[in-house]
Amino acid sequence: MTTTSLKARREATAAVPARRRRNGATTRAPWLLLAPFLALFLLTFILPIIVAVISSFTKVTRRGLFGEQGISSGFAGFSNYAQALADGNFIGSIGRMLLFGVVQVPVMIVLATVLALLLESASARWPGLFRAAFFLPYGVPGVIATILWSFLYVPGLSPLYSIASAFGLSPDFLGPHSVLWSIANIVTWSYTGYNMLIIIAQLKAIPGEVYEAARMDGASPVRVASSIQLPLIRPALVLTTIFSIIGTLQLFAEPQVLQSVSSSIDSQYTPNLSAYTTAFAYNDYNVAAAQAVLIAVIAFALSFAFLAITNRKSS
Amino acid sequence: MTATLTKPGTKPATRPAAAGGKKSTTILVTGALVVATLYFLVPVYWVVVASTKTTGDLFGTNGFAFAANFNLWNNLAQVLSYDGGIFVRWFANSVLYAGVGALLATYIAAAGGYALAKYTFRGSNLVFGIILGGVLVPGTATALPLFLLFSQLGLANTYWSVLLPSLVSPFGLFLCRIHAQATVDPALIEAARLDGAGEIRIFHTVGLRVLTPALVTVFLFQLVGVWNNYFLPLVMLSDTRLYPITLGLNNWLSQVNRLPEFYQLTTGGVLLSIIPLALAMIVLQRFWRGGLTEGSVK
Known part of the structure; x- marks a missing residue:
């Protein structure tokens, strides 16, 4: 830093050649400023993505009963993907998340x-x-939120059961059919406020004259909401919906934590949980990499499909 | 800066129907908001009540009512002293990962965003396009391959394995670029150049100062993002002494089936961990909104 400022001071005294050297400094400077970001981005985004794609196309063969005669790896083609897609539990978890998303995201x-x-x-x-x-x-981490709600789901601990029985209901928050909606409740609880803030930001950007005109015309508050506010906050709604779709496919912490109190959640309950189990319980990193790539691709495809639908509607 | 300029003008304008608001609608709307508040605060209320109870009272008394025996200080003392004060260590780890991580991430994103906004150079569009793609790549998709990569580099199960990925915020760079384009005056940079200041120095003296409102937003996003992150540390760390608070509390919860007293430790720990964040959210949400509005206006 001191050397560049010294150089700059020297340059300021010699006007004409300084301009040429100044150009050198202005071409170097942006790369210098970008360097820390690019280096870390390469290490934590680009390289892992390359590693994931390569290892999803790699097959590791162990010779001997425990691989004691050496391990060799080679090109596997799409066999890891075929194995991931043939796994009924993995496909089932994707279907479960689609059902979850279709209900939870709109709500x-x-x-x-x-x-x-x-x-x-x-x-x-x-x-x-x-x-x-x-x-x-939103400030309560997903794990902590799940722990909080899990206390309200556990029979014997939760006051919700006694309240429900007073109304003649006997809910089972952790049963095989209802636990998905118990998770949906946790996700809704965590992220509604955050999405609300994004929408409020867009509402505040609506110019005051628009409201003024509506009031002149005698529009009711409901009419203002339906014909002025809702159409104008469309970008915010599209944005929050896409983030929610991506988030739904990434669901991991909530079901993983609820496993300690509910036996209805298996180790392949969500796509990410499935990839995690494949990697760390079965030690099959290559199939896990294929699953991770599949999850990302599906999230992209769904986001783009949603964007395409909303764009067509608007035009 | 723009926020302070626009706010006084828009505030009265965006709440225009005030004169037309009837008393019955006010009661109806406020009632609906109170019901929503109940939903959002009930779990927090429950944990406050639960952390004042003994393990016996936790199962024996109504969950929404305080028990006769007030056991809060005992419980908290146990949380703080259990296993040689491991909870305090988890908390410190979270502060390190989220606090230091977000601070450095903000600085790095600001430098990058400023460079992309204020210089025209070959490849800048390509670089920005690739980084923008990074905004859409979900963190959990990179966590597994990152673990494979880091274990080959010998970085897995170290502080670095969680800290290094926390230093990158593509979204932060994106926000900083938008703000630098809109707020950093080229004339100001040119003036600094004529004064003989170097390019890097201009960024530190002029760029960072003008970008400050955007930096607050980027810092908050990254702080919450890293603090809430669970998948990455879960994949990377096996040493419990390196755990952030989320992993640590889940570790306690997983033991409640064998040892019910872990319920007391977990509720106390949850209470202690959400107090600072809840306070931060309440205080900081105004900055949050300001930052988002500015981003969306431009």
Whole structure:
């Protein structure tokens, strides 16, 4: 830093050749500023992706009963992918996440939108206080949120069961059919406030004249919401939906933590849990890499499909 | 800066129906918001109540009501002293991973975003395109191959294995580039150049100062992101002394089936771990919103 500033000072005294050298400095400077980011990006994004793709096309063969006669690896073609796709449990976990997403994502986005509209409507009292309360769960890590809710799901510990029985209900939050929706509840609890903030940010960007005009025309608050606010916050809704779709396919912490209290969650309950199990319980890193690539590809495909549908509707 | 300029103007304008708001609608809307608040705060209330109980009372009394026996200080003392104070160590690890990680990540993203916004050079569009692709790559997709890579480099199961990936924020770089384009005045840079300041020095004196509001947002995003991260440390770490708080508490929860007193440790630990974050969220959410609005306006 001191050398460059010294050089710059010298350059300032000699005007004409300085400009030429200055050009050298301005071509070097951006790369110098970018260098730390690019180095770390290469190490933690590019290289792992290359490693994942390569190892998903690699087959490791162990000779001898325990591989004591040496290990050799070679090109496997699509055999790891074939193995991943032939695994009924892995395919089942993807189907489970699609079902989860089809229900949970709309519920959460609708809830976030309604809360955002209510908070931004003039009728709401103490909007700052409510906003903080709704956003608070986002600061609670997924693991901790799951531990919190798991206490409310465990029979004998949770007061919810006695409340439910007072209404004549006998819920089973951790049963084989209901545990998926118990997870959906945790995810909704965690991320509704965050999505709400993104929507509120977009609502605040609507110019005041638009509201002014609507009031002149005598539009009711409901009419303002449906014909002015909802169309104008479309970008925020698309953004939050895409993030939620990607997040749904990545679901891991919630089911993994709930395993300690629910026997209904197996080791391949979600795609990511499946890849984790393949890698660390079966030590089959190559098939796990193929699964990781498949999950990322499906997440991309779904996001683009959603974008394509929303774009077609708007045009 | 733009936020402070636009806020006074937009605030009264975005809440225009105030005059038309009837008392009955106010009650209805506020009622709905109160119900939503109950939903979002009930688990937190439960853990506050639970952490004041003895293990016997935890199962024997109503979960939403305080028991006669107030055992909070005892429980917290146990949480802090169990296994030679491992909880304090987990907490310190989380602060290290999230705090130091987010601070350095913000600086690195700012330098990169500033460079991409303020210089025209060959390859800048390609570099930016690749980094933008990184925003869409989910963290869990890279965690497994990253583990394979790091174990070959001998970095797995060290502090570095969690800290190094925490230093990269493609989204942060993206935000910083937008802000640098919009707020860092080229005339200011040219003036600094005429004063004889070097390019790197101009970034530190002019760039960082003008970018400060965006940096706060980037820092907060990265802080929460790393603090909440579970998959990466789970894959990387096997030594419990390197665990962040999330992994540590899950370790305690997994033992409740054999030893019920771990319920007390876990509830106490959960309470201690959410207090600082809850306070941070309440205090910082105004910065959060400001940052997001600025990003979306431009």
